Amino acid sequence: MSQPEVAVANPLEPAxxxxxxxxxxxxxxxxxxxxxxxxxxxxxxxxARMVDEDKYxxxxxxxxxxxxxxxxxxxxxxxxEHIGHCVVGAAxxxxxxxxxxxxxxxxxxATDAIGRLLR
Amino acid sequence: MSQPEVAVANPLEPAxxxxxxxxxxxxxxxxxxxxxxxxxxxxxxxxARMVDEDKYxxxxxxxxxxxxxxxxxxxxxxxxEHIGHCVVGAAxxxxxxxxxxxxxxxxxxATDAIGRLLR
Amino acid sequence: MSQPEVAVANPLEPAxxxxxxxxxxxxxxxxxxxxxxxxxxxxxxxxARMVDEDKYxxxxxxxxxxxxxxxxxxxxxxxxEHIGHCVVGAAxxxxxxxxxxxxxxxxxxATDAIGRLLR
Amino acid sequence: MSQPEVAVANPLEPAxxxxxxxxxxxxxxxxxxxxxxxxxxxxxxxxARMVDEDKYxxxxxxxxxxxxxxxxxxxxxxxxEHIGHCVVGAAxxxxxxxxxxxxxxxxxxATDAIGRLLR
Numbered sequence: 001m002s003q004p005e006v007a008v009a010n011p012l013e014p015a016x017x018x019x020x021x022x023x024x025x026x027x028x029x030x031x032x033x034x035x036x037x038x039x040x041x042x043x044x045x046x047x048a049r050m051v052d053e054d055k056y057x058x059x060x061x062x063x064x065x066x067x068x069x070x071x072x073x074x075x076x077x078x079x080x081e082h083i084g085h086c087v088v089g090a091a092x093x094x095x096x097x098x099x100x101x102x103x104x105x106x107x108x109x110a111t112d113a114i115g116r117l118l119r
Numbered sequence: 120m121s122q123p124e125v126a127v128a129n130p131l132e133p134a135x136x137x138x139x140x141x142x143x144x145x146x147x148x149x150x151x152x153x154x155x156x157x158x159x160x161x162x163x164x165x166x167a168r169m170v171d172e173d174k175y176x177x178x179x180x181x182x183x184x185x186x187x188x189x190x191x192x193x194x195x196x197x198x199x200e201h202i203g204h205c206v207v208g209a210a211x212x213x214x215x216x217x218x219x220x221x222x223x224x225x226x227x228x229a230t231d232a233i234g235r236l237l238r
Numbered sequence: 239m240s241q242p243e244v245a246v247a248n249p250l251e252p253a254x255x256x257x258x259x260x261x262x263x264x265x266x267x268x269x270x271x272x273x274x275x276x277x278x279x280x281x282x283x284x285x286a287r288m289v290d291e292d293k294y295x296x297x298x299x300x301x302x303x304x305x306x307x308x309x310x311x312x313x314x315x316x317x318x319e320h321i322g323h324c325v326v327g328a329a330x331x332x333x334x335x336x337x338x339x340x341x342x343x344x345x346x347x348a349t350d351a352i353g354r355l356l357r
Numbered sequence: 358m359s360q361p362e363v364a365v366a367n368p369l370e371p372a373x374x375x376x377x378x379x380x381x382x383x384x385x386x387x388x389x390x391x392x393x394x395x396x397x398x399x400x401x402x403x404x405a406r407m408v409d410e411d412k413y414x415x416x417x418x419x420x421x422x423x424x425x426x427x428x429x430x431x432x433x434x435x436x437x438e439h440i441g442h443c444v445v446g447a448a449x450x451x452x453x454x455x456x457x458x459x460x461x462x463x464x465x466x467a468t469d470a471i472g473r474l475l476r
Contacts, residue, residue, distance in 0.1 A: 264414060268408060268409070268411075271405075271408045272408055275402075275408065276405065278401050279398055282397050283394075286390075286391055286395065289390045289391055289394065295382055295435050295442075296439065296467070299435050299436065299439070302431060302435070305428060306474070309424060313418055313421045317418065320414040320415065320418070323414075354418070355425070
């Protein structure tokens with residue numbers, strides 16, 4: 001269904017040849033995100049083990065809800081850093097015309113992402 | 120936060136010495152659930168890789184939303200099988216008094232689990 | 239978008255000429271549901287008033303979240319009563335063949351409804 | 358539970374004596390929001406009528422899901438306008454120290470609001 005490896009090209013992102021191509025909102029907290037995702041991966045593996053060991057369905061559902069919650073927390077962190085970094089970054093573009101366009105693009109993008117989380 | 124390995128004891132479940140202690144609603148589809156969870160585990164690993172490679176935050180959010188959706192689908196399958204198996208099983212208890220109690224217990228349990236998914 | 243007045247015909251429901259056509263899971267708590275929905279309606283009106291008075295968007299969002307939560311609680315109550323009443327009712331059908339079919343129908347219907355709430 | 362009328366004081370909002378105290382992100386679309394909320398209010402009233410007329414629980418749940426979805430759409434619109442207006446507004450504060458603080462405040466506020474929608 002999803003293709004984590006294929007990043008959609010983003011015209012407003014710095015080109016890959018720039019000196020700091022990797023500067024995202026979450027970069028400062030990268031290690032923390034990786035640890036949280038590692039833990040979520042372990043939780044998903046734990047759920048598979050519960051299914052394999054024929055654990056009670058309600059207990060499995062409880063774990064699925066916990067993983068969903070943990071993913072929501074990760075999402076919110078990313079949203080916060082996206083708004084504070086990418087949207088605010090667009091707002092500091094000196095050329096007013098480009099700025100308005102960049103802001104609109106980033107805000108729309110953020111809202112669409114939030115909409116996908118809400119669904 | 121969560122402890123996938125520790126299943127809460129359930130007084131209405133068959134005791135572990137009974138011949139078929141593992142008969143749950145999802146047992147018939149166990150392999151399918153394990154495959155889906157394996158795929159979700161891979162998706163979570165893919166998200167960690169995206170973070171590690173400093174991919175664009177919005178693309179990461181899209182993947183997180185996809186995993187949340189996949190987990191919802193797993194939950195719904197488990198809920199369906201729980202209602203069709205455990206709740207309906209309780210409804211077939213011959214002793215009317217035990218039956219009413221068992222149904223109430225199972226329905227409450229299912230609704231609480233759904234409530235945790237909605238939150 | 240939605241048409242509250244048009245109830246989809248349901249082949250497994252009692253025909254309208256039967257003596258008690260209105261017996262649903264929630265009937266016993268009808269007054270409580272009506273009170274809760276009245277309150278939700280008032281909350282929605284309060285949100286409109288906030289928009290009209292140009293209140294701060296974050297405060298409006300907080301109220302929208304509260305209404306969503308109140309609707310979730312109503313949904314969960316209906317789901318609980320649907321499972322305990324309609325699904326369990328189907329399970330008490332004496333003819334085994336009709337019973338299996340009725341249970342499948344009701345369980346599927348409940349799960350679909352829960353799925354719409356999750357989305 | 359909630360108090361739509363009581364707006365939490367916001368230290369970063371313009372004081373009520375300023376010439377344009379009402380300029381929010383959603384102000385331009387105020388009429389559209391009021392229409393949408395009016396429709397949602399009618400939908401909630403429709404659900405109450407369904408309960409009153411003992412409609413089938415699943416049909417009621419379908420309507421509740423539709424209202425929840427409509428509220429999500431309203432939320433997303435408000436979030437979009439909040440980010441594009443209030444967050445970006447904070448980013449245009451000329452004093453760099455006040456700016457950083459104002460941005461942090463607005464971004465945190467937006468993320469908290471989104472978090473309440475996700476729960």
